[in-house]
Amino acid sequence: MSKLVKLTNSNIGALFVLDKNATSEDVLDMKGCYAYDRKKYLSQTFYLGEGLIGQAYLEKDNICLQEIPQEFSKISSGLGEIPPKNIFIVPVMDDEKVEGVIELASLEIYKPHQKELIEKVAERLASVLKNNKQSIITKSLLQESQKMTENMRASEEELRQNLEELEATQEELNRIGRESTSQMETANSRLAD
Structure with a gap:
């Protein structure tokens, strides 16, 4: 996020990745951020369709805001806080499957090249996320x-071990059987004399 924020002259950035919550529901969970107010946003999660992040996921389309409401996140520095002039939200997609969402905010309006x-x-990140998920699944299956x-x-x-014990028992039964047969033969031969 740090490099992307700097390359695009943004001031705040976050990456939300498709994940499962405790009840196995699909959610977009913040996995990385730059310059967010950590106390308020560090463990932010959106359900699919919830807020602009969830909506960008469902619609598989970019959202660009230029008139930012006052209650939105502010860009903070040691001198104070100021609302961004532009928020750009982009789904992270690979083969029409959304793997996550990037949200960036800037004090300047984003230019087309930005x-x-x-x-x-976002496209390349989708491939990385997809491959990472596949690696995790493969590792789990291997384990x-x-x-x-x-x-x-x-x-x-x-x-x-059971087979060896059974063979030993069978040998013992055979030995006992031979001894019994021998004793009976001896007894029969004594009776016959």
């Missing part, structure tokens, strides 16, 4: 597979 740069960054393999090995070892 908007184009922001849109290109699950390794755990299943370990469980199968443990089960296989337990089965092998």
Whole structure:
């Protein structure tokens, strides 16, 4: 966010990424920010369709505001606070699937080349986010597979031990059977004499 804010002469920026909340609902969760009032905004989350961030997600379209209401975030410095003159909100999309939303604010009106740069960054960021999610899923599946393999090995070892015990029991039964047969033969031969 820091580099994008500086490249576009913005003053505030935030990245909201598609995620799941505690109840497994899709939400846009702030994952990065630059110059936001951290106390107020650090753990900001939007439901899909909620506010301008959620609306940009649903509509898969940019939102550009030039008349900013006073209650919106202010750009702060050591000298005071001032409302931005321009807010530009861009969905982060890859193959028509929105992975997140970028929000930038500036004391100046964004020029067409700045908007184009922001849109290109959003496209590339979508690929990165998509690949990152795939990596996380792949890693999770690999860990699950390794755990299943370990469980199968443990089960296989337990089965092998049970088989060895069964063979030992079978040998013991065979030995007892041979001894019983031998004793019966001895008893029969004594009876026959």
